[in-house]
Amino acid sequence: MNSNKKLLIAVFSIILISLFSFKIKLSDRYFEIIKNLDIFTTLYKELNTYYVDEINPTDLMEIGIEAMLESLDPYTNFIPEDRIEDYRIMSTGQYGGIGTAMGKFDGRNIVLMAFEGSPAEKAGIKIGDEIIAIDKVDIREKDTDEINTLLKGQIGTSLDVTVKRYGEKKPLKFTVDRARINVESVPYYGLIEEDIAYIRLTEFSSGAGSDVRRALIELKDKGAKKVILDLRGNGGGLLNESIEVSNVFVPKGYEIVSTKGKIEEWNKSYTATKNPLDVNIPLVVLINNGSASASEIVSGVIQDYDRGVLVGQKSFGKGLVQATRPLSYNSQLKLTTAKYYIPSGRSIQAIDYSHRNEDGSIGQIPDSLKSPFKTKSGRVVYDGGGISPDSKVEDEGYAPITVQLIKNGFIFDFATTYYYKNQENIPDPKTFEIPEQLFKEFTIWLENKNYHYYSDTERMLSKLKEQSKKDKFHEFIDDELANLEKEIQNHKSEDVQVFQEEIKSVLKEEIISRFHKRQGMIEASFESDIEVVHAVEILNNEIKYKELLKAN
Known part of the structure; x- marks a missing residue:
């Protein structure tokens, strides 16, 4: 037998052994899953049957699920059917309600804000009003979350709101029709000086990119030749909207972000797909410790391409991508599926959830493990801990x-x-x-x-x-x-x-x-x-x- 044949037989044998080993490992994994599911099911059944006190099966199961997910990262969450609406509001920026922000001072449920053009404002409800009843139900002992739930509901339905107002001897009653409330991604834009535009972007909900583009067009028409984009306190939102916002300032075809996870076919590279609005206008992006996720993609893109100057404090450091998976009974699982990487190749994830200390605690990625990368012009930047500003301002x-x-x-x-x-x-x-x-x-x-x-x-x-x-x-x-x-x-x-x-x-x-x-x-x-x-x-x-x- 010549050497070529021996080599082919050896390679073929290695492939067979690898495939066999892979099947054994896969089989072992499936066995472990089935075994542990069986243990969990029998344990759950025994607890509900024999535990000394009455147990609410739903509460017990949710506690178990949440404890399991808590061992992974804070962004992997179980969303039961009764919380789907809250998740939809968070992801779309829309809900059926009256358009108020509520708070509590000294036991009083106070309207902190009645949004511009909202049903609440149109009905006559004002900032500072104390809500004491909703549909004749006294709500003075309820917390803010419970009140917000009562105020939200199906679009087109109405509710009666009773308030106490400063200077009024008797309570005032208002009938308010619920409407679709769009949580504005850009609550303010305007000229700070004659030629400096200011755009506040508070979240990356649906349409955020279009809102920023539209605001800048209007401000340029008014004479803006420079722009401040304020991302402070912006905790992120939709990945595609971070691409749209970046695309306002960087050319079509530029890479914005790439994602890498366990499922290789899910790994993607996202590029700017539209013609930019302005690739030359001087730009300052404001960031702080509350700027996270999509905010860090945008600020990272601006920094990596040397497209503008970042001002403020280091960003939060969330470089994880979440997706939702449907579960039975209309519930969902929001889970981390990948890490994202900005154009220089760096990840800005600050915490390594996969490696915990012996006591279960989680630490920041140490400086010794952070790697240097370079921006388009050759400036040195680092991974593993948020986006650092180009000009730091102490908060x-x-x-x-x-x-x-x-x-x-x-x-x-x-x-x-x-x-x-x-x-x-x-x-x-x-x-x-x-x-x-x-x-x-x-x-x-x-x-x-x-x-x-x-x-x-x-x-x-x-x-x-x-x-x-x-x-x-x-x-x-x-x-x-x-x-x-x-x-x-x-x-x-x-x-x-x-x-x-x-x-x-x-x-x-x-x-x-x-x-x-x-x-x-x-x-x-x-x-x-x-x-x-x-x-x-x-x-x-x-x-x-x-x-x-x-x-x-």
């Missing part, structure tokens, strides 16, 4: 006093009282400021309100006191710690004055929202928004803009 957040005033609804309630006392004097969002006299009225109004808060410094001091007792040092430092606590309290009593500029800014936006809804609220924030201010500075400095996009 200092609000002072504890401001957070407490917002959380307790005091700023919200004062804005409501201001509105009903000043309905004839409609403020301009671009020019309105809180005068000293109005702020003084606010501080007087606060005097009988309880807005005690516990700062991080006080928490650390409390831990120090506990530790000093364990270490037997408390006898030596008790007086110093007591003096420090007293000093902190003295400063806290002055916090409303110390942080008055910050509080004025929040109060200004809240007052504007009463007269001009969301659009006015966004417009009123520009002057104090440090990321927007920084973006304008970059766009107005051509040398700095180009420098940020140039490889070192």
Whole structure:
């Protein structure tokens, strides 16, 4: 037998052994599935039959399913039939309802926003109204989710809403017809300066790409020669809409994103399929820790092609793709099927869910395991941890006093009282400021309100006191710690004055929202928004803009 024949026989034997081994492994896998399903079924049956207390079979099963999926990642979820509508709203941005955003302050169910042109607004419901009954059912003890469920329903049906309103002695009743509510992906667009367009994109629901394209066309017609695209707090949405939004600024045929998963035939590369609107207009994209998924695809594309400058903080780091699979009884499974990769080839997934610590916890991908990639011009960028901005702006957040005033609804309630006392004097969002006299009225109004808060410094001091007792040092430092606590309290009593500029800014936006809804609220924030201010500075400095996009 010559060497060629021996080689052919050897190769053929290896193939047969591989196929046989594959069949054995596949068979073993199927056996494991069948065996464990049988164990689970018998266990479930025994629990329901013999457990000492009554068990709700549906609740028990959902707990089991959710615990199983929780061991994978936060984005793989079971969607039972009664939650399908919520999922549809999330994926399409549409639902049947009256168009309100609800919240709870001091046990009161308050209308935080009645959206422009919504059935609620048309019926006469206003921001600040306390809903006390829906279809004559008292809802004061219900939580916000329960109330939202009652307000939603089939398009064309009506409901009676009873509210308490500031300045009215008796409750007001409204009949509201439910309609199709489209959750706007672009709640605001306009000119910040004569030639700078600003577009706020809050979610990648159906039509987001068209909305961004349409907004930019209109703003360019008004003279825009530069643009800010705001993706802060945008948690993502539909993958195809991230492609559409990217395609507004990058040429047709450019790769936007690719996906890779277990099922090879599902792996895809997505390219821009339309003619772009403008591939040269100077662009700044705002991102922060709340920018995730589809937001990271868009910002990553803009960065990888050096198409614009990213400003803000590092994005969330969600590079996982989900798909839904139909299950029996009209339920569905939303599961992670792939990871996505942006044009430079990098993944921005920050957490490796497939490798857990011994205690079951999950850690971020360490810097040592992150790999360098290059943008089109040769700038170095990294994978494994979100998208890093080209120009970082520190997010200092609000002072504890401001957070407490917002959380307790005091700023919200004062804005409501201001509105009903000043309905004839409609403020301009671009020019309105809180005068000293109005702020003084606010501080007087606060005097009988309880807005005690516990700062991080006080928490650390409390831990120090506990530790000093364990270490037997408390006898030596008790007086110093007591003096420090007293000093902190003295400063806290002055916090409303110390942080008055910050509080004025929040109060200004809240007052504007009463007269001009969301659009006015966004417009009123520009002057104090440090990321927007920084973006304008970059766009107005051509040398700095180009420098940020140039490889070192």
